Amino acid sequence: MSSPLSRATTAWIVCAGLFGCAGPADEQATITPAPRRESFPPVADMLHSHCGSLDCHGSRARNLRIYGINGLRIDGISGTGPTTADEYDATYRAIVYLEPEKLSRVVADGGRNPERLSLVRKARGAEEHKGGTMAPQGSEADRCLTSWIAGALDAPACALAAEMSPPEGF
């Protein structure tokens, strides 16, 4: 018993409702301000060596996935070929969309009090983390991550932190 007008109205309401509920598509989603993607690869390499093995954040079972040469690959076989731009992109998205609003606030504050982020707290061992303390506060790995968030990447710290050496005598 509906008139053409009421059908159109209903359709409009349904459409508006659908658009209203839908989030932005992945490629359209933005975080402002966000740490820079351009300076992310050294940070990703550090994260990969500390956190991205196949038994940790290189696992598809994890919501924070880190992609790279010796771990999870987007397309290909693990361990073959260097980390690709697509993999850096995927890891970047995994990092910045963990706590987007908090991350934006930290970035806007020039990187002050980065412990507001779960990522930093877990890496420092200040919050429950199955992998334990991977980047103690003040370590090269910690400086790498927090300097990137602050917009002043400490590239030498990233390079040092990306190298993981076995104990003496191994």
Added chain:
Amino acid sequence: MSRALPLVLAAFLAACGDPVHADAVEALGPEADGVEPGPLHRPGQPCLTCHGGKGPGNMEFSVAGTIYKYADSSEPLANAVVKLVDQGGPSTIVGTNCAGNFFVQRVDFDPVFPLWTRVKLGSIDIEMSTPVFGAGSCAHCHSDPPTESSVGRIYVAPAGTELPGGSCP
């Protein structure tokens, strides 16, 4: 009645078990024909699924796996030496059996990760390029075939390399 309640609750919880673990065990499938449960069984499988402390395997392992001769062959590497060194420095050495299997009981070595590993056999001495961060089953990351989530089986030499024999009787 009040005394019976904890027992009833315990029985209920025991009956429920851990469905994720049960599924993981079931997914391993049956034993291979002619191989009894023991040190030689289930090469290449994630040992700690059953031997990680939740059963049904009796022995609890901290690290265990299978070493092969070549990437594209299921020939086991017997008599190799596997060295494991943990973050704090404690280490252990264990050999592979005729199935290529090795295992370390948790009572003997309970590593603090990350864990560095190397495999030796004669002049072959290979260090794993990345440390292990938490999985005691080598097959967790070294399942075959290689994929985006696996580097493939652990092997020590290119195909065609002469290596000592050794197969299970």
